[in-house]
Amino acid sequence: MKKKAQNGxxxxxxxxxxxxxxxxxxxxxxxxxxxxxxxxxLIDTTxxxxxxxxxxxxxxxxxxxxxxxxFALDHPLEAIYATFPDDPAMREAVAFGRGLRIxxxxxxxxxxxxxxxxxxxxxxxxxxxxxxxxxxxxxxGHGGFRYPDPARLASADEAALRECGLGFRAPKLLETARxxxxxxxxxxxxxxxxxxxxxxxxxxxxxxxxxxAHCVLLFAYERVKAFPVDVxxxxxxxxxxxxxxxxxxxxKELHAFGIHHFGPYGGYxxxxxFHHARNLPRSTWAKTG
DNA sequence: TGGCAGGGGTTGA
DNA sequence: TCAACCCCTGCC
Numbered sequence: 001m002k003k004k005a006q007n008g009x010x011x012x013x014x015x016x017x018x019x020x021x022x023x024x025x026x027x028x029x030x031x032x033x034x035x036x037x038x039x040x041x042l043i044d045t046t047x048x049x050x051x052x053x054x055x056x057x058x059x060x061x062x063x064x065x066x067x068x069x070x071f072a073l074d075h076p077l078e079a080i081y082a083t084f085p086d087d088p089a090m091r092e093a094v095a096f097g098r099g100l101r102i103x104x105x106x107x108x109x110x111x112x113x114x115x116x117x118x119x120x121x122x123x124x125x126x127x128x129x130x131x132x133x134x135x136x137x138x139x140x141g142h143g144g145f146r147y148p149d150p151a152r153l154a155s156a157d158e159a160a161l162r163e164c165g166l167g168f169r170a171p172k173l174l175e176t177a178r179x180x181x182x183x184x185x186x187x188x189x190x191x192x193x194x195x196x197x198x199x200x201x202x203x204x205x206x207x208x209x210x211x212x213a214h215c216v217l218l219f220a221y222e223r224v225k226a227f228p229v230d231v232x233x234x235x236x237x238x239x240x241x242x243x244x245x246x247x248x249x250x251x252k253e254l255h256a257f258g259i260h261h262f263g264p265y266g267g268y269x270x271x272x273x274f275h276h277a278r279n280l281p282r283s284t285w286a287k288t289g
Numbered sequence: 290t291g292g293c294a295g296g297g298g299t300t301g302a
Numbered sequence: 303t304c305a306a307c308c309c310c311t312g313c314c
Contacts, residue, residue, distance in 0.1 A: 026297065118298035124310055125297080167308025172299080209299045230297040274297085 011056045012064040016077050018099030019052040025100055025275040027219050029113055029126045030133070030147070040144070043070045044106045047141040061141075072101045072222075080224075080265045089240040090262075090269060093276035102218060102271055107187040108180070109147040110220035115173050115207040116166055124165065131164035153177035172207025179205060191221050198223070210255070218267040227258035227266045235285045236277045 023031050023039055031041035038051025038058075048061040059067055068074060077099070084090045116132075117125045129147075136152050137145035153161075154177040161170035179185045190201045195217065202213035214228035229237075229251050237254050241261070249257070262269035277285075 114297090119296055119307085120298090120309090121296060121311070127310085162308080165309070167310090168299095168306085169308080207299070211298060215297090228297090232297060278297090 008060040009058055010060065010064065011053070011058050012067060012073075013055065014052070014057045014071070014073055015055045016099050017052070017055075017057070017071065017073060017101060018097070019050065019057065019071075021097055021100045021275065022071065022103065025097070025271060026122060026278065027103055027105070027271070029117075029122065029129045042140065042144055042146060043067070044109075045140065045146055047144050070104055072104055075101055075224075077101070080268050083263045083265050084269050084272075085261060085263070087240075089236065089273065093269075093272040096276040096279070097272045100272060100275055102222075102224065102268060104222060105219045106147075107191065107216065107220040108150060111176070111187065111202075111205075111208070111212075111216050112147065112150075112153070112173060114212045114215045114219075115176060115205075116169050118169055118207070118212070128165050132161075135160070135164060150177040150180040154181035169207060175206035176208070195223055195226065210251075214255075218270075224265050224267045225259065225263075227255055227262065227270050229255045229258060230274075232274050232277050233258070233270055236273045239285065 019039070022028075028041075031039040034040050034049060034051070036051050038049060040047075040049045042048065043062055043066055046062045046066060048059060048067070050057055050059040050067065052058075057067060057071075081094055084094065112132075113125065113129055116128045120128075132153075133145035133147055136148035136156060138148075139145055153173065156174065156177075158170050158174055161174055164170075166173060176185075180187065185201065185205060190198050193201060198217060198221065199210070199213045202208050202216055203210065208216075211228050211230055214226045217223040217226035218228060227233075234251065234254055237257065238248070241257065242249055258266055258270060
């Protein structure tokens with residue numbers, strides 16, 4: 001791991017890492033692209049600007065350790081790929097997304113962002129995240145804002161959240177923020193629970209169902225086997241693995257298939273399939289719905 | 290320019 | 303199992 005300061009810029013080795021792909025893979029919604037082809041954002045409370053130069057990251061703000069941890073540069077990607085099922089869909093997805101990593105996100109920010117994501121496209125999730133930060137978050141550095149903590153959102157009123165574009169998600173986020181601020185739910189305690197129990201605890205929260213619980217397990221609690229099934233993954237699975245089935249599987253059945261078929265790093269497999277699917281022509285999915 | 294369909298899900302009946 | 307929930311974006 002190399003580090004070298006120059007005008008505040010430092011570098012760190014980042015072999016087999018695709019920064020742009022990771023940013024665009026639907027797990028992060030608050031990084032702003034910069035003119036130099038990089039990104040500016042916050043890692044929890046630390047303002048960071050980062051860009052990729054070959055197999056290295058050039059960054060300012062934060063430390064090499066912080067970036068390595070956040071971007072999960074310690075995950076053994078080649079070994080993870082080796083656990084994936086050897087089928088055409090998976091091979092194509094890995095070839096397309098090589099270097100994509102599942103980031104270690106702060107739990108509250110991850111949970112709150114995914115509560116706002118229901119029935120929304122990436123561009124709008126990004127807009128809601130920005131609006132919430134700017135309205136309720138603490139300002140940091142050069143125009144950046146922290147994600148508002150549960151206590152801050154708990155003290156907001158629903159109308160203010162709706163003004164951030166949340167629509168019917170506003171009361172859900174508000175209630176969940178209150179539960180956490182009041183100590184009725186402890187996200188760090190959930191982190192320590194086994195997968196099944198953690199999922200059940202998350203699903204108690206208003207606005208959290210199986211899909212969002214699986215996203216939090218995967219993106220915040222590093223449960224790399226967790227397998228969120230959203231409409232994109234459902235499309236992929238139906239298209240590649242259930243095309244000949246007469247009876248269309250339910251979401252629950254698709255989830256069970258995903259957990260079983262994709263192995264110990266199912267969450268990684270899911271992320272590669274998702275990222276690949278979203279970048280295929282729309283006509284690919286015309287028949288699968 | 291305006292109108293309309295539909296979207297990365299949850300929930301309650 | 304299914305409609306309702308907000309509202310913004312993209313498309314015609």
